Amino acid sequence: MNSLSSQQLKVCFSPQLIKSYADENSIIMVIDVLRATSAICTALHHGAEKVIPVVDVRVARDYLNKGYIVGAERNGEIVEGFEYGNSPLAFVGDHVAGKTIVLTTSNGTFALAAAQMAHQVIIGSFLNLDTVSEWVKNQKRDIVLLCAGWKQRFNMEDTLFAGAVVSKLRAANTGLSLSDSSIAAEILYAKAKDNMFDFLENTSHRNRLRSMNIEEDVRYCLIPNTTTVIPMLKDGNIVKMER
């Protein structure tokens, strides 16, 4: 961020576009509300020591064979041979405390890989909405909210979360410079916020979400502020930010 200009807040709707929005000076918040970043917040909240994001299922299988707790999801389903997918509910409980979790997902881990060039990478979900928004507000760098989307395409649920962050930051900082995408995300969030579940039911990948039979997951992932952890990327792993 140029010291003479205001802080920029940009929403990027696809990992494929990240280089048009962010550079090595940016802070990137990776967003995959359904369900990778909700799962990561949940695992660290329940005491997991770290989450290792891997892009390749074969690498995930190697970890599985070594006895790690591994979540592996493709196309919304648990990959054959794995106990867990990307459902955050799988990481609720004492069984993750002190453990290393390995995670590979269709969109979330790809987005994390795309974000790696940034100055800092943090993880956002409705579960830690207020905490990540407050932290971001106090940074002196440009912020890019990176929506994992669905197979490089725009998706609604990640956009709504980005809009929630825009809304919070804009309420707190009148000098913020917003991209068109940030303005759009905030408008969409304002439209949806009073009943996000129904809004997504009636809009977002309706068939995809229904066919996955993940209503319980979706409801869990839309509850704001159930944790104050901020997951961050450090040396390729995701750990809890010490504050």
Add this chain to the structure above:
Amino acid sequence: MNSLSSQQLKVCFSPQLIKSYADENSIIMVIDVLRATSAICTALHHGAEKVIPVVDVRVARDYLNKGYIVGAERNGEIVEGFEYGNSPLAFVGDHVAGKTIVLTTSNGTFALAAAQMAHQVIIGSFLNLDTVSEWVKNQKRDIVLLCAGWKQRFNMEDTLFAGAVVSKLRAANTGLSLSDSSIAAEILYAKAKDNMFDFLENTSHRNRLRSMNIEEDVRYCLIPNTTTVIPMLKDGNIVKMER
């Protein structure tokens, strides 16, 4: 489009993402409301025989030296040495009748190049909104509304136009299958439609539009249905569709 499924209507927010939305069976509508696709509609409406879109300014200069009418724009400005940029107002009048126009612009011609693999490529702007919407409605193929955006990034003005098309098609066809991006575009259009000029003033690339001093152009480009031409890509040139 699979004959068993409904017609899909997808909005693509960046030319860089086009392969995630369209294939060789799709119809792509290229949208660069400010100002390339408005200029193209205007030129053909005023009798230009064709518009040759070129990506490279040097190629445009070769045409200029051969005596063609050439529009060349980069970063919102007329490129040095050219008489015209991408202002549609430059193509209003008898001087374009029967002529070939050559056009190179920052975003619009790039979007056209990205769209070339499609079954058919047409050009949309508010100027021909009802006509292109009506034509698209009667096609039996999936439709992708490709927003040229701004340097691969989402922009508001192209999204509003895409939302206007979604709104018209949805009113006419209850079986339409909408992408999340189409739903988002329609919501944004509904929010903006009663006063698009003010909406864009207060949102879209505010500083960019103001600094270009193109208020007259913007007002012209937002007037719906001033022409019934449908520009289409044919053998690399843009010509008026015969209907």
